[in-house]
Amino acid sequence: MILIKNALIVTQDQDHTVIRNGYIQVDGDHISALGPMEELRDQEIPGAEVIDANDQIAIPGFVCCHNHLYSAIVRSLPYSGYDDVDFSFVSWMERFWFDKLENKVNNDDVYIGTLINCMEQVKRGITTTADTVEGPNALPGTLFAAGKAAQESGMRAVLSFETTGRISEENARLGLEENINFVEAMRKNPGRIEGRIGVHTTYTCSTELIQAARREADRLGCGLQMHLCDDRWHSFDTTLRFGKRAVKYLEDIGFLGPDVLFAHASYIDPLQDPEILAKYDCKISHQAVSNAIFGFWPNMVPLIRAGVTVALGIDGMTQSMFEIMRAAQMIHRIRYENLELLSDSEVFNMATMNGARCLQKEKEIGSLEVGKKADIVLLDNTSPVPVFEGNVYNFLVSVADSSHVDTVLVDGQVVVRHKKHQLVDEAAMREECRERAKDFWKRNGWPIP
Incomplete structure (x- = not known):
């Protein structure tokens, strides 16, 4: 006691x-x-x-509702990905992030990156995180590597693997199976670590894959995590393919529901989408810092006013929820030129109780x-x-x-x-992460110190 x-x-x-x-x-x-x-x-x-x-x-x-915990291994890279490229977010993702980061991550990278990020985040007051693990070529076992690290860190975590269809149908099947196996394994020994079904996003997944993820989440009763419109391309893509924007498309294929946690929602239709998302009680995680770093200016006010639960996330770009709270407040006050928008108590609630609601854990935490x-x-x-x-x-x-x-x-x-973590050797862990980072850089032909 x-x-x-x-x-x-x-x-x-x-x-x-x-x-x-x-x-x-x-x-x-x-x-x-x-x-x-x-x-x-x-x-x-x-x-x-x-x-x-x-x-x-x-x-x-604090409850962080969107993360990529393995990303400690890909911080401060000796190569930006911007050189000689006509920049847009989607082209950067295709040419750099997918090719040089996600596709080359292995399970050792995922384990040590997740462990050090969990350690750093809990030292900064984040006790619960939701994570979407990347690394399609590291399957199987990738989600289990992240789960092992989160368990060792002492953190509470809701984890999923980012199922994607951009590699192959076989890889998509492996991703979905990874989620299912992890959810079932965590339920055999209930504790701080839980699983959800993860889906990357609309433009990298077929309708059939998204619907299959929905069916498995219903069968397991575990909920879903998915990126939504963090770039305009998401809606351009669904409009080209199906004649409707991303949120309407997801409604029509039966994906939406109160157990769906979307990340970003930076480029939704502000006139129609908030009402659709509120109708199905979908949840949104807002990543103010990572969105700003990539030049996005997301607007959560229409969602909040429609009654959508909006929480905060890190997205692997900072370890501080204090920074996230301030950034979320500032970007909306600047956008609307309204110094009373998003009060201190409202923003703090987004980082605590709203985070718990987004994970459907409001009776336990927050x-x-x-x-x-x-x-x-x-x-x-x-x-x-x-x-x-x-x-x-x-x-x-x-x-x-x-x-x-x-x-x-x-x-x-x-x-x-x-201020000292009680469960892990911080110095030894950092040294191991540095060695893993150098090994990762070698895989891309980047300079090694």
Whole structure:
């Protein structure tokens, strides 16, 4: 049992309750009690590990709804892919990302990249991630390599393999089978790691493949993850092939539903698609930083106003949900020239409870409440002004960053203590990742230091 005392607690419950000086009692993997310190006085809890959170803020662990965890192995490449190319995102994907990255990844790359990214993200307060694993030529076993790494990191994860039809029909079959086998394997030993059915996107998958993924998700009751319109080409492609944009196409082939988590939705039809997505209770993960890096300017406001659940994701481009929250808020305020758009509390909710809803895990994670999983982050309160109920959300979104994260619990286990990961040897892991990166660069003929 763990007892966290003297914390400013941001619960993210239905009433957005903030407890100025409170305690959280952790029993096993769940929160068994919480409230103001006055309720705890004169109560002894024999054998409990006490964490004094004086001058700290307790928040629910962040929920990242879109990731490519293996991507640690392909950071800071010695080649950009832009040289002598008439740039567009889809041409860059075809000429560079698919050919030189995804197609050359092996399962050792996936394992170490996933492990180091999970370690870095949980140290920054992300306790749950959804991931779509890439690497069609690494099949089979690719999703299992990622699952092993996520398990060792102490993180909670919902994983899928990015089934694609761009290689061959046989490869598409292998991708779908990888998802099915992983979902079934994780259910035999339930824990922090779960599976979903992953599909790459509309322009790399046939109608038959997308429908097959939908059928398997229905049979297994596990949900789906898919990229949606992160580039205009997605809708150009479906319009050319079927005479309708991507969202309408997916509706007509029976793919949409409340268990579908889409990533990006940067170039949907803002007049019709939000209503369609809301009708089927589809979920959206918004990647503000990665979209901006690639020159996209996504607009989540029509989706939010239509009632679509929108959460936040990393997409492998940064490890900090604090950066993501600020970027999401800024790009929408700049677009609309409205300084009150996406309030601090709304953006923080996107990073916590909305993330839980997107993964259909709102009864387990996303807030600090009795009975929920003990996924808890303690932030150092180094503010030069008092932080209390009236300004805590502004501190969390506009001031705090990853350096404030001190202690992280996942499933009731202390995974990070005083900024140090407790389950992995960080130095050894980084050295291994550097060696794997050099091996990967050799496969592409890139310079080695």
